[in-house]
Amino acid sequence: MQLVPEYRADVKRVERFNFVARMTHWGHTVTFILCLLTGLVLFLDSADWLAVIFGGFSGAGLVHRIAAVTLTIFLVIFVIFDFKGIISWVKDLLRFGKNDIIFVMKFPFEFLGFPVKMPPQTRFNGGEKGNSMLTPTSVILLVLSGYIMWFPAIFPAGLVRVCYPIHDIAMVLATFMVCMHGYLGSFHPGSGESFWGMWKGTVRDDWAQHHHPIWYEETYGDKANEKSE
């Protein structure tokens, strides 16, 4: 059984994610999972077996903090070195419209494997747009509430108290999205080349044309070529 489609270097490929975006993505993957595992120690009351992996509760606390700071650093690097990329990302999210709604409505069938005809999508399809809005929002909430809970003495007590439910809600939402995203970005057959787009940075030209026709047309299509010429 094939899990991820084979990487084909012999066909024409187009760039989907640049180096900084990929570094941020995978940096966050590692740090988020570390934070999640060490954080669940507290969320699931008395998950002692999880704490043992990290050398007890103080060890888990230390790993949680180190991973959290590293996650923040990746966030800062992303903002500094690919601010343009963030802007174009946000711009693409703001294009959420009819096609995206249809995509999301039809998606449960696609998710289970029924053949579905989807309307043309921009750089990010309806589902990816939802993920792109929810996950970063959750992560920003996690970062902010996390630092407040780390140094509670310098913040008002009411704010510290709000941070407990916020950190938990954001954690659950982010983890929910990460589970779905992790699966949809790799083993789901309908996602095709998506995995290589984030791993190697490029996707097959024909896949891009088929899955994200609007993006393809605007970036690599005739119009884009005319502009650059």
Next chain:
Amino acid sequence: MANLTNLYDVSKCTACRGCQVACKDWNQLPAVIEPFRGNYQTHEDTNADTYTIIKFIEHEDDPAEDVTWNFIKYQCMHCLDPACMKVCPQGAISQTNWGAVIKDYDKCIGCQYCTYACPFEIPKYRKRDDIVTKCTLCYDRVEEGLTPACARTCPTGALQFGDRDELLERAQDRVKFLRANGFPNATIYGKLELGGLNKLYVLTDTPDKFDLPVNPKVPGQITFWQNWVQPYFGWLIPLALAGSAVSFVTTRILAGKHGEHAEGGHE
């Protein structure tokens, strides 16, 4: 077993702070020296090495009258329904069958959830041990038949220790006496607050004149977090995992039926 409680009578307290010293002595706590703030109070608030303090509060309700000077002993209230116990992720906080709320410091991991769940913000973080500490109602003494260190040392009888119901009766009599003798606002604190505290106070004035919350409540953020977010919300995660697992199987079954996905796309 009936609840065993401290009754603290403000009107008998001379603020000698013997209880503060006895507490330090019994619990073997180091001195914490804080800067002088222009009054007699030794510490601004309880801290990780100071489980009990005497607060000195100055009030000037009516400018024509003199300043009133109130003393009050302040420490963990040992709520009969303790919020700290509910939020502790390690189950480090428990309640003895006679009403003391105690902490197992071997289990405590210093997360400080209890500090912020407490309506009085009593538990305090001790950095050198990475734990959160508070008054124990001297359960280690009481279980051996002794009275708490603070109550034992009190020279004026302002602190009494005994059966909660009995002490409540005594407190009611005392409040009646005080009301008839120049303290019309005298009241009991701890009888009904938060469903009852295992520390009773006889106050000569309303609680706000003693820096106590008039109607203490467990913060709403904490109840929302504990009653809704923690028990139910987390189920989204197994749902996502289960959904992915189902999809993993069905997509591959259906792919066999409808033919494989073409290399470049869907159909």
